Amino acid sequence: AQSVTQPDIHITVSEGASLELRCNYSYGATPYLFWYVQSPGQGLQLLLKYFSGDTLVQGIKGFEAEFKRSQSSFNLRKPSVHWSDAAEYFCAVAPSSASKIIFGSGTRLSIRP
């Protein structure tokens, strides 16, 4: 079955530290891949997306993600987090030939002062 897995439910990092949020998917072909961020009481905002080409994708707010086909992963990274990055982060995928986006269960990021 097609699925998206975010193995970390909650992560806490210190302000200024680096961040990596994990995402794994199970699809036959290379899907379209997304990372969204959701602040409390807000809708989801697109951070970045990957369709093809360079496997390292740059997004907004200093985030980047790397697609690794061999590991079926699309991990999100940021070299130095800010207190304003505290939010819920969702990895999402869509099969190449389908239109709907399927979301993972999310990772809640807390920032330690």
Add this chain to the structure above:
Amino acid sequence: EAGVAQSPRYKIIEKRQSVAFWCNPISGHATLYWYQQILGQGPKLLIQFQNNGVVDDSQLPKDRFSAERLKGVDSTLKIQPAKLEDSAVYLCASSLAALGTANYGYTFGSGTRLTVV
């Protein structure tokens, strides 16, 4: 450009009552989606419209949920009668792509938080 507008922001109803949510997508966006996000979970697609036609409603509990998108613009999602497990945030999203492909990603509204008591 204006974003995806949703109303109301919050709604509290008793079980077995009915409720309706409204969504106004970004102008020109042909594809509209309704997602249900239960606390602690990722959003789950309920229904997808392409203009005013339904593309995918396989996850919509049709015995109690209904949705329409008259004239291919605004959309309403209705629950009748509501159950306790319907408590969630209902998110509307729209996409520019005519076929609703994932190429363009979605723009989400802020959602409607429904509490059923």
